[in-house]
Amino acid sequence: MAARFDIEKLSAKHDRSHFDCGSEPLNRYFTQQVTQDVRRRVAACFVAITSAGAVAGYYTLASASVPLVDLPPGTARTLPRYPSVPTVRMGRLAVDRQFKGQGLGAALLADALTRALSSDIAAFALIVDAKDGAAAAFYRHHGFIAFGDKPRALFLPLATAKPLLRA
Ligand SMILES: CC(C)(COP(=O)(O)OP(=O)(O)OC[C@H]1O[C@@H](n2cnc3c(N)ncnc32)[C@H](O)[C@@H]1OP(=O)(O)O)[C@@H](O)C(=O)NCCC(=O)NCCS
Secondary structure, three states, rough: OOOEEEEOOOOOOOOOOOOOOOOOHHHHHHHHHHHHHHOOOOOEEEEEOOOOOOEEEEEEHHHEEEEEOOOOHHHOOOOOOOOOEEEEEEEEEEEHHHHOOOOOHHHHHHHHHHHHHOOOOOOEEEEEEEEOOHHHHHHHHHHOOOOOEEEEEEEEEEHHHHHHHOO
């Protein structure tokens, strides 16, 4: 990605009102709800900012856990037999229409993986619920694996992500 975006924690200085990723629920969440979720500590939000200060994209992260039985057997076998494993959920990811196809979605995903990997609190994987088939294809393109029979619920083991981030 061109170095023309800074990725930082959402704060009051960011103008969210013009954001348009083409998905009404994702626009509405960002313009109307995200600050309440941040205040209540149920989500953290990070934004990509242009040199002119406009918000070009955002994503959210929160702690989550996944029942061991939901993981594909090949993955579950590599883990201790706890009832569930800790994960980080990327609840939302969106790029403004003006900035799509320029590597920003991938850069936001890499930033989320870096934050999850550098936390002192352990997490086995980054998990997502893709909103449609195209979003699921975006995640699969980046190495995400579907949970069993739910093609839009996907995970990426963080141990797998490490080499990707160095590339
Ligand atoms: C999905 C989304 C975040 C992608 O952002 P983007 O900035 O346009 O994507 P990028 O330019 O970073 O693409 C990076 C790579 O992913 C690939 N890619 C992008 N969209 C893809 C898709 N739908 N299916 C498969 N691959 C895709 C690109 O071809 C590119 O591949 P390359 O690195 O091998 O060249 C963006 O289209 C978006 O905001 N969509 C609406 C909201 C949405 O669907 N969010 C998903 C969360 S539910």
